[in-house]
Amino acid sequence: MTGALPPHRDPAVVSAAVAALAGLAAVCRPLRAAIVLTDDGFEIARIPRGADEHRRLASMASAMQALADAVVRELRIGTNQHLVIDASEGAVVALRVGHLPCALVAVLDDGFVPDDVAEIGATADALARRLHTP
Amino acid sequence: MPEHVILFAGPMGAGKTTAIRTLSEIDVVSTEAANTDRLQADKDTTTVALDYGEIAVGLDDKIRLYGVPGQSRFDFMWTILQQRAMGLMLLIHADAPNPVVAVGDQLGAFLDLANRGGLVIGITRSELGPRDVVDRVRTVASALLPERSIPVFAVDARDYEQMRTMLMALISDVEERAEMMRASR
Ligand SMILES: Nc1nc2c(ncn2[C@@H]2O[C@H](COP(=O)(O)OP(=O)(O)O)[C@@H](O)[C@H]2O)c(=O)[nH]1
Ligand SMILES: [Mg+2]
Numbered sequence: 001m002t003g004a005l006p007p008h009r010d011p012a013v014v015s016a017a018v019a020a021l022a023g024l025a026a027v028c029r030p031l032r033a034a035i036v037l038t039d040d041g042f043e044i045a046r047i048p049r050g051a052d053e054h055r056r057l058a059s060m061a062s063a064m065q066a067l068a069d070a071v072v073r074e075l076r077i078g079t080n081q082h083l084v085i086d087a088s089e090g091a092v093v094a095l096r097v098g099h100l101p102c103a104l105v106a107v108l109d110d111g112f113v114p115d116d117v118a119e120i121g122a123t124a125d126a127l128a129r130r131l132h133t134p
Numbered sequence: 135m136p137e138h139v140i141l142f143a144g145p146m147g148a149g150k151t152t153a154i155r156t157l158s159e160i161d162v163v164s165t166e167a168a169n170t171d172r173l174q175a176d177k178d179t180t181t182v183a184l185d186y187g188e189i190a191v192g193l194d195d196k197i198r199l200y201g202v203p204g205q206s207r208f209d210f211m212w213t214i215l216q217q218r219a220m221g222l223m224l225l226i227h228a229d230a231p232n233p234v235v236a237v238g239d240q241l242g243a244f245l246d247l248a249n250r251g252g253l254v255i256g257i258t259r260s261e262l263g264p265r266d267v268v269d270r271v272r273t274v275a276s277a278l279l280p281e282r283s284i285p286v287f288a289v290d291a292r293d294y295e296q297m298r299t300m301l302m303a304l305i306s307d308v309e310e311r312a313e314m315m316r317a318s319r
Binding site: 006058 | 171173
């Protein structure tokens with residue numbers, strides 16, 4: 001990330017995010033959708049592309065993440081590591097991409113296992129390393 | 135006076151977060167994220183969910199202050215926060231690209247609240263914009279809501295006394311409006 005362009009318009013950042021999501025889709029079977037976004041809610045990359053119900057996922061994830069951070073701050077319990085919404089027919093997992101102003105959000109079908117969440121974490125870590133060292 | 139819920143709306147950079155921090159008597163709950171798009175507004179952070187502050191009134195009543203994110207990609211928060219509010223504090227910065235268009239857009243987005251609750255408009259950063267912004271905003275606001283007389287203030291969101299005066303004008307509009315709604319039922 002060079003900082004010259006906003007991340008969502010920086011071709012190097014976008015292509016790294018696209019590759020990271022494709023890699024995640026290959027190893028995480030319950031993955032229904034995933035998105036890399038800036039902390040302030042701009043979409044950098046998303047799979048599947050163009051699905052209308054995920055159009056607002058970046059801005060919703062950004063708001064959710066910030067509210068979770070506010071709760072963690074209020075309770076003085078360290079830093080927010082990841083956020084899980086466990087719904088009756090699926091789940092949403094959101095976590096930061098290293099120390100970058102970016103996050104990775106995954107929508108999972110019901111029946112996901114802890115290994116799937118671990119894959120999402122590993123994908124975010126790998127993307128953070130890639131973006132730190134252009 | 136019963137508990138009041140006031141919503142601060144307006145475009146990014148209008149001073150919503152600043153105004154709530156100026157007015158609140160508690161540490162505000164804020165949801166700022168790094169602003170990655172400096173072309174929109176040249177500031178370090180931007181609100182992505184809400185701001186929340188409180189002012190005590192008497193012994194057990196309070197005014198709750200909610201601020202929305204200014205950018206339309208967060209409009210789902212506008213819907214959520216608008217539902218509980220009884221008054222709208224609309225802030226527009228005088229140095230916005232087109233403050234008059236912004237007033238129309240914002241009144242459109244928060245029309246439900248503007249129609250049923252109190253409404254005041256504050257023009258912030260007025261020393262940085264054209265001189266006639268307050269007058270032009272007043273004209274467009276009364277054209278858009280002809281049956282209302284909408285107070286339009288020039289305010290500095292960083293100034294406690296100015297914000298407090300504007301908030302109190304809004305609270306009396308909220309109460310007047312509630313009285314009218316009761317009478318018409
Ligand atoms: N010069 C000047 N600056 C102001 C005035 N009112 C607010 N500001 C500044 O304008 C900026 C508004 O940013 P912020 O509160 O984050 O706006 P928001 O996007 O509406 O939440 C802050 O840097 C304020 O200090 C004013 O009357 N004059
Ligand atoms: Mg703000």
